[in-house]
Each structure stands twice: as structure tokens, then as C-alpha cells.
Amino acid sequence: MSSNEFGRVDAENNVFVIDAGVERQVGQYPNVSPEEALGYFVRKFEDLEAQLRILEQRIASGVTDAKSLKTAHDHIASELVEPKAVGNLQNLRDRLAKLAPTIDQAAEKLKAEREGAIAEAMAKKEEIAAKAEQIVSNLQSINWKKSAQEMTDLFTAWQELQKNGPKVAKNLTDPIWKRFSQARAKFETGRRQYFASLDSKFKEAKSAKSKLVEQAEALVQKGGDASNEYRKLQDAWKAAPKAGKVEDALWARFRAAGDAIFSDKKAKDAELAVSQKENLQAKLALLTEAEKIDVKDLAKAKSALSDIQARWVKIGHVPRDQVKTIEERLRKVEKSISEAQADEWRRSDPAAKARSNSLVTQLEAVIAELQAELAKAPAAKKKDLQAQIDARKAWLEAAQKAVD
Numbered sequence: 462m463s464s465n466e467f468g469r470v471d472a473e474n475n476v477f478v479i480d481a482g483v484e485r486q487v488g489q490y491p492n493v494s495p496e497e498a499l500g501y502f503v504r505k506f507e508d509l510e511a512q513l514r515i516l517e518q519r520i521a522s523g524v525t526d527a528k529s530l531k532t533a534h535d536h537i538a539s540e541l542v543e544p545k546a547v548g549n550l551q552n553l554r555d556r557l558a559k560l561a562p563t564i565d566q567a568a569e570k571l572k573a574e575r576e577g578a579i580a581e582a583m584a585k586k587e588e589i590a591a592k593a594e595q596i597v598s599n600l601q602s603i604n605w606k607k608s609a610q611e612m613t614d615l616f617t618a619w620q621e622l623q624k625n626g627p628k629v630a631k632n633l634t635d636p637i638w639k640r641f642s643q644a645r646a647k648f649e650t651g652r653r654q655y656f657a658s659l660d661s662k663f664k665e666a667k668s669a670k671s672k673l674v675e676q677a678e679a680l681v682q683k684g685g686d687a688s689n690e691y692r693k694l695q696d697a698w699k700a701a702p703k704a705g706k707v708e709d710a711l712w713a714r715f716r717a718a719g720d721a722i723f724s725d726k727k728a729k730d731a732e733l734a735v736s737q738k739e740n741l742q743a744k745l746a747l748l749t750e751a752e753k754i755d756v757k758d759l760a761k762a763k764s765a766l767s768d769i770q771a772r773w774v775k776i777g778h779v780p781r782d783q784v785k786t787i788e789e790r791l792r793k794v795e796k797s798i799s800e801a802q803a804d805e806w807r808r809s810d811p812a813a814k815a816r817s818n819s820l821v822t823q824l825e826a827v828i829a830e831l832q833a834e835l836a837k838a839p840a841a842k843k844k845d846l847q848a849q850i851d852a853r854k855a856w857l858e859a860a861q862k863a864v865d
Contacts, residue, residue: 468502468547470495476502478547487545499547506548512537513553520563527568534564578627585622586637589615593644600651612648615641666704670711673698677718685726691719734780741779744787747772751794756801766798767823774830774849784845788852795856802860824857 464470468478468487475489476498490498516533524530534557541554593615596608619641677694680687694715704711751769756762779787802820828850835846 465499465503465547467506467549468499470499474498476547478502478550480543480550485543487547502545502547505544505546506550509537509540509544509546509553510548512540513556516560517556520560525567525570527564527571530564530567534560575627579629579633582622582626582629583633583637585626586619586634586641589619590637590641590644593641593648597644597647597651600647600655603651605652605655608648609652612645616645663705666702667707667711669701670698670704670708670715673701674711674714674718677715681718681721683722685722685728687722688726691722695719737778737780740777741783741787743776744773744779747776748787748790748794751791754794754798756798759798759801759805762798762801763820763823766795770823770827770853774827774834778842778845781845784848788848792852792855795852799856799859821857821860824853824860828853828857 466479468476470476473489474491474493474495476487477484478487487502490501493501512533516530516537519533520530537553537557541550541557544550593612596603596611619638673694677691680690680694683690698715747769751766754762754765773791831846831850831853835843835850838846
């Protein structure tokens with residue numbers, strides 16, 4: 462048998478505790494030594510004492526979270542009613558009882574702070590409602606723009622209180638909200654009536670044409686690329702009614718924007734025409750060079766053609782009426798080399814396949830480059846690029862057949 466001043470173990474390993482001068486059984490731990498049986502329930506006591514010590518330390522360190530302190534206190538109190546543990550249980554109860562006043566004080570402080578915060582929030586809401594009522598007290602002499610911003614600011618302040626302020630009982634805050642809501646509704650009704658009274662065809666026309674002028678002037682920075690957008694604005698201008706005294710001034714601004722856009726378009730068109738003529742001369746020079754290629758040395762001929770094709774793509778567009786002519790001349794050169802290549806392939810195999818693959822690769826690269834340019838090109842230039850792509854695809858098809 463084993464024992465200490467607070468409990469004992471009998472011959473059947475029943476464990477007893479002396480609690481408030483009365484012995485009661487707390488459990489049985491069979492098949493172990495009496496010391497182990499008693500030690501098990503002593504550790505239960507130590508666990509309770511550890512919980513209490515943590516609570517004491519929290520209070521001593523200044524923790525004022527009354528809710529969590531009260532929860533911990535009540536939990537330990539319930540555990541100490543008739544705990545299955547061996548130790549000085551009454552001491553734990555006495556220590557716990559000493560903490561109750563401190564916890565109650567924290568709860569009272571928290572309650573006071575919460576009530577103070579609620580009172581402050583209610584005062585702020587009352588102030589918001591009163592300001593809104595003051596704004597709508599004389600709608601005849603109101604500054605609508607300034608007051609609209611004030612109303613918006615008041616509503617934002619109310620939302621901030623709702624979101625970040627203390628939770629206030631609905632029956633307390635609803636009457637104030639009703640006053641504020643009614644003031645806002647009165648303000649919105651008055652504002653709509655005021656601006657409705659200002660409506661007239663003249664003002665509508667002035668507003669519409671002012672917007673057209675602003676849109677036209679905004680297009681100027683796009684230059685000639687905005688010509689189609691400006692024409693749509695011209696149609697809208699013609700459909701709008703006259704704007705009275707400001708009509709001429711608005712039209713002068715609108716026309717000036719159009720003049721700037723079309724002037725830039727004219728300059729770009731002229732520049733493009735010059736550029737395309739220069740490109741034509743450069744491609745004609747390449748054609749002269751290509752037509753001089755000697756197919757007897759097939760390796761040099763292919764290399765020269767590949768170099769010419771690469772430079773051809775980089776040169777850019779030519780006048781539309783010249784595209785077919787120069788492309789046909791280049792295709793003739795390509796065809797002559799293709800035929801020579803085919804003859805060479807027939808004479809030398811399997812080396813022919815390797816050389817054909819090289820040409821196929823070159824052509825595929827050129828086609829890919831042209832297709833990438835086609836995807837970005839404006840509609841006016843797509844036809845020219847597509848013709849170049851079709852020519853090289855025909856050449857590629859011939860090369861691939863030779864490989865097969």
C-alpha cells in the first residue's frame with residue numbers, strides 16, 4: 462500500500478483522496494504498483510494546478526481580456542468540483558477564488574469601455590443625421606454640387622461606423638438611420654427635380670456637341686489613323702441640333718481637329734507612297750541580282766536565292782499595282798533553281814534528301830516570317846503579303862515533293 466498526506470492506495474489499487482477532510486475514491490489503477498497508481502492521480506492534480514498557475518500568470522502579467530479569463534476560470538472551477546486527482550484540492554479552490562474579483566473587475570472595465578464606445582458611436586450617428594437634415598432644410602438655396610459631396614461624405618462616415626465601430630443594438634440605431642435615410646431621399650428627390658428643370662434642347666445640344674468636340678480633339682493625338690473615327694463623329698455632329706450662340710465656336714474647334722487629323726493622314730499617305738516606290742526600286746535591284754544567278758553551281762545558287770529572299774522580306778511593301786509583276790519574276794527564278802534542284806536530286810541520292818530538307822527549312826522560315834508580318838499588317842497590305850506567302854508555299858510544295 463502507498464499513500465501521501467492527501468491520498469492513499471489500498472490492496473486492490475483503489476485510489477482515495479482526502480478532500481475537505483472527507484475521503485473519497487477517485488479511481489482504480491489495476492496491474493501496476495501502488496506507487497504508480499497513486500502517481501497517476503497525482504499527475505492529474507498537477508495538471509489542474511498547471512491550468513490554475515497559467516491563469517494566475519496571465520492576470521499577473523496584466524491581461525485584461527475578461528471574456529477569455531472568465532472562460533478559463535469557469536472551466537477550472539468545474540474541474541475542481543470533484544476531480545479525479547490526488548493533491549491539495551482545497552488549496553486550488555482557494556487560489557481560484559482569489560482570482561474571481563480581478564476577473565470581475567476586468568469584465569466591468571470591458572463593459573464600461575464598450576458602453577462608452579457605443580455612446581460615442583451613437584453621438585456620431587446623431588451628428589451625421591443632424592447634418593443631413595440641415596443640408597435639406599432649405600433646398601431652394603442649396604449648392605447642389607457641394608452638398609452632394611457632403612452627403613456622400615456623411616454616408617461614407619456612417620458606413621465606417623457600421624463596419625469598424627462597436628456593435629449597437631438595432632432598436633437604438635434604427636431611429637437615427639431612418640432620419641438620415643429620409644434626409645438623403647429628400648436630397649436626391651430635390652436634386653433630380655432641380656436638374657430636370659434645367660433641361661432644354663439648347664443645353665442638350667450644347668452638351669452633346671461639346672462632347673463631340675472633346676472626342677475629336679482627343680483623336681488628334683492618333684493622327685491620320687483616326688480618320689474613320691472622326692468621320693463617325695462628323696455624322697453625329699450633323700445629326701445633332703444647333704447649339705445656339707456657341708455653335709460657331711464649337712464648330713471651329715471641331716473642324717480644326719479634323720483638319721489636323723486629315724493633314725496628318727495626307728502626309729502619311731505621301732510618305733507611304735514614297736517609301737513603297739523606294740521599296741520597289743530595291744526589289745527590282747534584287748530581281749536583277751536574282752535573274753543573274755547561275756544554277757550550274759546549285760549550292761551557290763540556293764545560298765544566293767536564300768539571301769535574296771531574306772532581304773526581299775525585310776524591304777517591305779511596294780505599290781499594289783506592281784506586286785504581281787515583281788512576284789512573278791521572282792517565282793521564275795525560284796522555279797529555275799527548283800528544277801535544277803530536282804535534277805540534282807534525281808542524280809544524287811540519298812544526299813539529295815539532306816539538301817532538300819535544308820531548302821525546305823529555309824522556305825518554312827521565310828513563310829513563317831511573312832505570316833507573322835501578315836498578322837500585324839493593316840487590311841490594305843494583307844493582299845500583297847498573302848501573294849508573297851502563296852509564291853513561297855508553291856516553292857515549298859515542290860521541294861517537299863522532291864524529298865518524298
